[in-house]
Amino acid sequence: MYRIQFCIVTEKPLTRRRAETRQRLLDAALEAFAEQGYGATSVEQVCARANFTRGAFYSNFDSLDELFLAMWEQRSAQLLHDLEELLAAPDEANLATLRDAVAHVADAVPVDDEWYRVTAEFTAHALRNPILKQVVAAREDAILATLLPLLDRLMATVGRRITDRDALGHALVAAHDGTTVQCLIEDDQQAARTRRTDLFTVLVEHYTEEI
Amino acid sequence: MYRIQFCIVTEKPLTRRRAETRQRLLDAALEAFAEQGYGATSVEQVCARANFTRGAFYSNFDSLDELFLAMWEQRSAQLLHDLEELLAAPDEANLATLRDAVAHVADAVPVDDEWYRVTAEFTAHALRNPILKQVVAAREDAILATLLPLLDRLMATVGRRITDRDALGHALVAAHDGTTVQCLIEDDQQAARTRRTDLFTVLVEHYTEEI
DNA sequence: GCCTTTCGATACAGGTATGTATCGGATACA
DNA sequence: TGTATCCGATACATACCTGTATCGAAAGGC
Numbered sequence: 136m137y138r139i140q141f142c143i144v145t146e147k148p149l150t151r152r153r154a155e156t157r158q159r160l161l162d163a164a165l166e167a168f169a170e171q172g173y174g175a176t177s178v179e180q181v182c183a184r185a186n187f188t189r190g191a192f193y194s195n196f197d198s199l200d201e202l203f204l205a206m207w208e209q210r211s212a213q214l215l216h217d218l219e220e221l222l223a224a225p226d227e228a229n230l231a232t233l234r235d236a237v238a239h240v241a242d243a244v245p246v247d248d249e250w251y252r253v254t255a256e257f258t259a260h261a262l263r264n265p266i267l268k269q270v271v272a273a274r275e276d277a278i279l280a281t282l283l284p285l286l287d288r289l290m291a292t293v294g295r296r297i298t299d300r301d302a303l304g305h306a307l308v309a310a311h312d313g314t315t316v317q318c319l320i321e322d323d324q325q326a327a328r329t330r331r332t333d334l335f336t337v338l339v340e341h342y343t344e345e346i
Numbered sequence: 347m348y349r350i351q352f353c354i355v356t357e358k359p360l361t362r363r364r365a366e367t368r369q370r371l372l373d374a375a376l377e378a379f380a381e382q383g384y385g386a387t388s389v390e391q392v393c394a395r396a397n398f399t400r401g402a403f404y405s406n407f408d409s410l411d412e413l414f415l416a417m418w419e420q421r422s423a424q425l426l427h428d429l430e431e432l433l434a435a436p437d438e439a440n441l442a443t444l445r446d447a448v449a450h451v452a453d454a455v456p457v458d459d460e461w462y463r464v465t466a467e468f469t470a471h472a473l474r475n476p477i478l479k480q481v482v483a484a485r486e487d488a489i490l491a492t493l494l495p496l497l498d499r500l501m502a503t504v505g506r507r508i509t510d511r512d513a514l515g516h517a518l519v520a521a522h523d524g525t526t527v528q529c530l531i532e533d534d535q536q537a538a539r540t541r542r543t544d545l546f547t548v549l550v551e552h553y554t555e556e557i
Numbered sequence: 558g559c560c561t562t563t564c565g566a567t568a569c570a571g572g573t574a575t576g577t578a579t580c581g582g583a584t585a586c587a
Numbered sequence: 588t589g590t591a592t593c594c595g596a597t598a599c600a601t602a603c604c605t606g607t608a609t610c611g612a613a614a615g616g617c
Contacts, residue, residue, distance in 0.1 A: 150563075150564090150614080150615085151614085151615095152563080152564075152565095152613080152614070153563085153564075156564080156565080170474070171474075172384075172385050172467075172470065172471065172474070173383075173385060174383050174384060174385010174386045174387075175385045176385075177603080177604060177605085178604075178605075178606095179603090179604070179605090187565070187566090188565070188566055188567075189565095189566090189567095189604095189605085189606085190564075190565040190566050190567075191564075191565050191566080192565095193565095193605095193606070193607085194563090194564055194565060195564090195565095248473060251470070251473065252470040252473050252474070253470075255466045255467070255469055255470040256383075256466070256467060256470050258466055258527060258531075259383065259462070259463040259464075259466040259467050260383065261531070262459060262462065262463050262530055262531075263381070263382075263383070263463070268531055271527075271531050272531050272532060272533070275528070275531065275532075301541075302541060302544065302545075305525075305528060305538075305541055306521075306541070306545050306548075308524065308528070309520075309521055309523075309524025309525045309527075309528060309545065310517075310520055310521060310524055311524070312520075312523060312524040312527065313519065313520025313521055313522070313523040313524035314516075314520045316469060316520075316523065317486070317516060317519070317520060319473055320469075320472070320473070320479055320482050320483050320486065321483060321486075322483070327516075330512075330513060330516055330517070333513065334513075334517050334520065337517075337548075337549070337552050338548070341548050341552070361584085361585085361593075361594090362584095363583085363584070363593080363594075363595095364593085364594075367594080367595080388573080388574055388575085389574075389575075389576095390573090390574070390575090398595070398596090399595070399596050399597075400574095400575085400576085400595095400596090400597095401594075401595040401596050401597075402594075402595050402596080403595095404575095404576070404577085404595095405593090405594055405595060406594090406595095
């Protein structure tokens with residue numbers, strides 16, 4: 136059985152200094168792309184934000200594209216990790232109803248303007264590139280793999296059980312993506328947030344059953 | 347009572363020739379932005395696609411931004427118009443079940459790669475600009491205003507009635523946006539399409555009741 | 558603490574995008 | 588058909604961005 140493997144070919148030794156430089160560039164990239172858009176951002180602008188010149192950039196990355204990918208993957212993983220940590224804490228004492236449980240998750244998933252802009256552009260970008268498409272697909276899988284076990288436990292605490300894991304997972308992700316725009320665009324943020332939680336609740340209710 | 351009014355200040359006389367040139371540029375812009383991304387597209391590239399030089403562009407638009415906005419609004423309106431036309435046709439004879447009715451709508455709303463890319467970028471762009479934000483918000487309203495009356499009629503034919511118009515409308519739009527990415531990213535397109543229709547059905551079922 | 562290696566700054570060459578000013582053919586109208 | 592206006596092509600000046608090649612300072616091994 137063969138698998139496609141993505142790896143960085145010219146793997147340089149990752150010294151302490153290098154790691155820090157890379158990280159500063161990654162952070163600067165997120166800022167710059169969120170503020171101005173990926174296409175409108177030059178290598179030089181990213182470097183300036185990180186207090187480097189282009190020398191540092193070309194010593195660490197081959198292209199803006201590579202930086203974009205690295206940044207997006209890192210932040211995606213971080214977000215998922217944070218979510219896991221937040222929901223793993225056993226403060227489930229006060230989750231009486233299904234809606235409380237869902238709201239608990241909904242509040243743990245941030246509605247982040249900066250991140251949304253970057254992700255929207257990254258997704259559009261990925262649709263133009265088969266390899267990046269795989270990356271986005273892999274992330275969807277990773278989200279489900281993280282979220283569903285958490286939901287399993289959460290549902291158990293309110294006496295329910297998931298009936299269709301795949302459908303629920305994808306539906307929640309879709310609902311999250313779709314409602315995030317609405318929350319960010321609409322004047323009345325609070326109304327949108329409430330609708331969002333309501334929608335999540337409807338979905339969870341539909342794709343679970345009482346034990 | 348005052349209202350903010352958006353208008354083109356230097357309204358030039360719209361002759362036949364001018365209208366055609368504008369349209370060719372608008373069409374070329376959609377192509378170019380979808381293929382390369384907005385930020386990566388130069389004025390010259392758009393013009394080349396439309397078989398013009400930049401002279402034609404600067405005689406019709408002040409900036410790429412203005413062209414992007416004009417193009418997006420035109421296509422948005424067109425899509426909504428097409429949808430309305432498609433669903434207004436009284437071929438509701440064979441819509442026996444709720445799911446048939448929903449599938450009828452779901453199939454009428456295209457899952458369009460090109461348009462998705464452009465819209466994702468436009469939305470991200472709009473989040474950086476208060477005026478464009480209003481434009482996107484207005485489009486959401488327009489969608490609901492078009493979609494809900496159509497759903498009213500459709501539901502009537504299967505003996506149901508909407509219980510929460512606002513919630514259903516926003517939920518369907520969110521589900522549409524969210525599932526569109528999934529359909530375009532996932533390897534198994536058909537599975538994603540089916541999940542999409544299922545999700546719509548769940549939502550419509552939840553936010554309507556039998557008469 | 559010395560010496561090698563690493564890595565970011567700087568300088569340079571080449572390419573490309575922008576916006577404007579001007580020109581001449583096309584178009585409209587009498 | 589003649590004439591005035593419109594509008595797209597062309598040329599130009601300018602700014603900016605990229606990638607590479609080189610250099611010197613900082614880091615790390617022994």
